[in-house]
Amino acid sequence: MRHVLVPTDLSSPADNALEYARLLAEEFSARLTLVYIHSLPRDPLRIGEVSSELYQQQEKALHARAERLRDQGLEVDIHIQLGKPIGRLKRLIYRNPFDLVVMGCQGENQVAGRFFGSTTTALMDEVTVPILAVPAGFPPAFPRALMWATDQRPVRNAKTLYPLYELVERATTELRVFHYQESGEKKLPDERFKELLAEVRHDFFYQLADGDTVEGAIREFVQLTGVDLITVIHRQSTWLSRLIVASNTREIIWRSPVPVLILQEVTTLSSVAS
Template sequence: MKKILVATDYSESAGNAVQYGVSLANHFGSLLSLVSAVEEPYSAAAGALVDIKDHIREEAMTTMGKVKEEVTPQLRNGATIDTHTVDGDPGPTITRVAKAKGYDLIVMGTKGSTAARELFTGSVANSVIKNSKLPVLAVPQQVAFHDFKRIVLSVDERPLASADVLRPLLDLVRAYKAELIVYHGDVDGDKKGYDPQLPTYLSGVNHRFEVRSGDTDKISTGIQKAVKLHSADLLCMIYHDHGFFGRLFNESTVSKVVFDSSVPLLVLQD
């Protein structure tokens, strides 16, 4: 995990994301990039449009410069930091930049929104999770920084494409010397359980399994209960891009957890 992108608009939620980015960069000796997407402002006059956009970009660079000054003394283990502004709608732009520049992880803040809970594409975080092929760490606005000591991995019945899907999570578990709790809610009662390869994939890290019966309409509630029960510092979920109907179901569950989570959420891409 040598290149970490922190997407920021410098709201309170973005500030929390920066702190998690710093911690990760320090553990892995990473390049930490602060990236701000500058959207096209609404204006009737073309000249005014250019002036406004330039002003927004200058403000973003100034703010990021101040954050860089604050963060630099906190870096260790060979970690470094740089800053960038890019033009475009934040969701697609962050996704494009992360892919083009070869980042290993995207970190971003989230804010709860009733409307966005109903529409998976209704937020920047959900847009990035849905369209990026990279792992995304979504940090809720209200969450103060904590080291990852206990992590809950929520899994369903679908098999993973390969062990590589879990590699970012396993890197975190090892780097933070965390305990991993694998939670599976048996929502349909068929007792098929999780991917039988999981124990093999997780060999070599401190982990244990927990299977509970559940209700199809309460998947996100069951996940949050597991997080609270185990006093987890991080929740991890897997976004499956397997088939239209399976994807819709997966999007709905991940979306609810993104906005309701009481801890940072790491979304892995399958």
């Protein structure tokens, strides 16, 4: 983990996510890139009315945050752009070798800001870089009690899990692998899970289907065990699987009381068919 992108709207929830990113950057000696997207007017004919004074104020605020981080010994770049958040962020991610994107999200019982929440969940459908969603009210701290909320399918490529491996290596506790086992499912772990976690301190936890939702079961596990980071796999193989899997992922992200690490598994149609 060497380069972390932190989109911001300069709000308090965004600053909370930035503080979390700072902790990660310090732990991994990573570079930070801060980006602010100045939204365009909805009416294309009014683009020229974008306030230069407001633009300069936001640029000054972004520079101030970057300088505070630099004063703490971190390497920091900044970008301020004009346009639509998703499109601009996609372009920035495609053109730069970021290892992680850290963003704010709605979180438990929080009101979504004008930039975060929907942007976080929309972006995960558009890029392959891992995304870390930090709830607005979560006190930033380096994760020490990590959880992987998994379904029946292990990832095809261990590289997908590398960011999680790195975090577990720095933590002082075992990775908690949690599975909500629905009726008719094969019991975990199968041999592939054992291979993936062979070099990782871990323990498996199962919950048999009891009428609760997957998202509800995960929330209860977090509360009972003190988990401070949830990891989920977001698969982008086909439009149908994206629709099914992403719906669960979105619920977890929007309602999670702790940060959620979204690892992207990209597969082709041919690999899915096989």
